[in-house]
Amino acid sequence: MIKRTLFAGFGGQGVLLMGYVLSHGAMHRGLNVTYFPSYGAEMRGGTANCTVTLSDKKIASPVASNPDLFVAMNYPSLEKFEKSVAKSGLIFLNATLIKEEVSRKDVEVIKVPTLELAKEAGSDRAINMVMIGALCAKSGLLSLEDTVAGMQAALKGKEKFFPLNRKGIERGFAFIADGK
Amino acid sequence: MPSEKKLMRGSNVVGEAAVRAGCRFYAGYPITPQNELPEYLSARMPEVGGAFIQGESEIASINMVLGAAATGVRAMTSSSSPGVALKQEGISYMAGQELPAVVINMMRGGPGLGNIAPSGADYYQATRGGGNGDYRTPVLAPAGCQELADLTFTAFDIADKYRTPVMILGDGLMGQVMEPVIFPDPIDIKSLPPKDWALTGCKGRKPKAIFSMLLDLNALYNHNLHLQEKYDEITAKELRWDTAMTEDAELLVVAYGTPSRIAESAIEELRAEGIKAGLFRPITLWPFPTIPLRKLAAKIGKVGVFEFSMGQMLDDVIMAVGERAEIYFYGVPGGIIPTPSDVARFLKSSIKGDGKVGRRIEA
Structure with missing residues (x-):
């Protein structure tokens, strides 16, 4: 098994943190993992992205040709990376911001109203936690427990944020389970 | 511990x-x-x-x-x-x-x-x-x-x-x-x-x-x-190097550092299509593993060099391999990170010998 996930969005949307959570969660699950962030000038105010590769075998390249899963947190990211997604891949849209449709017909699109769900979970800042919850639930990459463990490892030292982030992750899982 | x-x-x-x-x-x-x-x-x-x-x-x-x-x-x-x-x-x-x-x-x-x-x-x-x-x-x-x-x-x-x-x-x-x-x-x-x-x-x-x-x-x-x-x-x-999947290879890919990992994934992509390439990865760049590379390249007959530069390690490969094998080169300068699929296209082109991706080096 090898799964490559690309996260992309504006700087400040918690794009890199989603990658940390998935990486730590995967390690918690006993998988091999590589996390590769963009670190260019675009991090300072523009777009940010990171690629996380998970496998039960040795991982060669941290750079992915065609991600199996793609999280687009804003429209410029969708426009930039849509074409690169693997056939039959999953595209997760931040439906709060992205009103445009995905033009590809050979992928599955999951529209996640992140802001609305995050508010329900208790904080509009938890949009990235809602999204990582939805991603892990839909793809089956991580269980709820592994995802939460990943969040706690990624945010070690910031324990006061654990409960709220947990609620965000749970809301993402519930959205996939109930479709709302 | x-x-x-x-x-x-x-x-x-x-x-x-x-x-x-x-x-x-x-x-x-x-x-x-x-x-x-x-x-x-x-x-x-x-x-x-x-x-x-x-x-x-x-x-x-x-x-x-x-x-x-x-x-x-x-x-x-x-x-x-x-x-x-x-x-x-x-x-x-x-x-x-x-x-x-x-x-x-x-x-x-x-x-x-x-x-x-x-x-x-x-x-x-x-x-x-x-x-x-x-x-x-x-x-x-x-x-x-x-x-x-x-x-x-x-x-x-x-x-x-x-x-x-x-x-x-x-x-x-x-x-x-x-x-x-x-x-x-x-x-x-x-x-x-x-x-x-x-x-x-x-x-x-x-x-x-x-x-x-x-x-x-x-x-x-x-x-x-x-x-x-x-x-x-x-x-x-102190010579150090590593190889992977070379036993049945028709093409020997030479790459070090990050490019060697992208190349290894490219080789895996090719093998999924039944095309056989292998990897030679120098770990010491000086001293360069000249003799081990020479022996393996001579046996396989075709070498593809991939670097994040316009051709620097290539010189050491040419000195090691000379006319004992065909040498192809794919260099990507700083700024752009090629994907495994980009490298796979170079490797396929090198195996065919058509020079469409990268270029043939006359040693």
Whole structure:
């Protein structure tokens, strides 16, 4: 098994943190993992992205040709990376911001109203936690427990944020389970 | 005891590994994409009673490392391409003075100030040396976080054993990637072989001196012969390389560092289509594994070289392989990171020999 996930969005949307959570969660699950962030000038105010590769075998390249899963947190990211997604891949849209449709017909699109769900979970800042919850639930990459463990490892030292982030992750899982 | 598996960024991995390998002196000047390394050591060094100094420049930093190394302490500096260019004078002096130290280069795009994207364009600078004189610098090229940890230990050991500066050549991508790492046990510094040449204060013994200026003609002549003997011994004993999937290969891919990992995924993509390629990965760039590569290339008959540069390691491959195999080259300059599929297209084109991606090299 090898799964490559690309996260992309504006700087400040918690794009890199989603990658940390998935990486730590995967390690918690006993998988091999590589996390590769963009670190260019675009991090300072523009777009940010990171690629996380998970496998039960040795991982060669941290750079992915065609991600199996793609999280687009804003429209410029969708426009930039849509074409690169693997056939039959999953595209997760931040439906709060992205009103445009995905033009590809050979992928599955999951529209996640992140802001609305995050508010329900208790904080509009938890949009990235809602999204990582939805991603892990839909793809089956991580269980709820592994995802939460990943969040706690990624945010070690910031324990006061654990409960709220947990609620965000749970809301993402519930959205996939109930479709709302 | 060995560490638990830790998810860490490449730059931080070097910092932790250096401390565990007994490094107790670091001096450096900030530059992207390796700032996490000095940041990490600024907190870690005081915990083990070591010294961390942010120098006023790269030149000051390499000379502080020279001074620290002369006292016998394991010392290190780090930078990225243009910063390492500034350190070349100090590296030449340390080679001449036979001072052990480790220099990290997380390569970025050049020439000049270039950009902060990953690059492999300092292969010449690292393996040929930008400093003056007849010296060589052992260069280790890790391909990921675990190897960054392991080869940092190796670098300090080679440096001490042969009294020479040693370079670890990574790139911006490797410095930023996070992977799980298990660190080797911290060494017991007291267990290291004594450095009877070190300048530790001459109370109760004859004064010693370490310098690279040897005005006496015979003295410099003999010093260079001595250095060459040492370089010959390093070449004989310290060669390192790795291979993968070469047994049935129709094409031998030669790549080091991050490009070797992209190439390995490209090879896996090809094998899924029934096309057989294998990988030869130099780990020591100087000394270059010339003879092992020559033998394997002659057997396979076709070689594809892939670098994050316009063709630097390529020279060493040509010297190793010559006319014994067809050589194809695919170079990507700093700024753009090719995907495994990009490299797979080059490999397919090389196997066909149509030269559509990359180019044929006439050796």
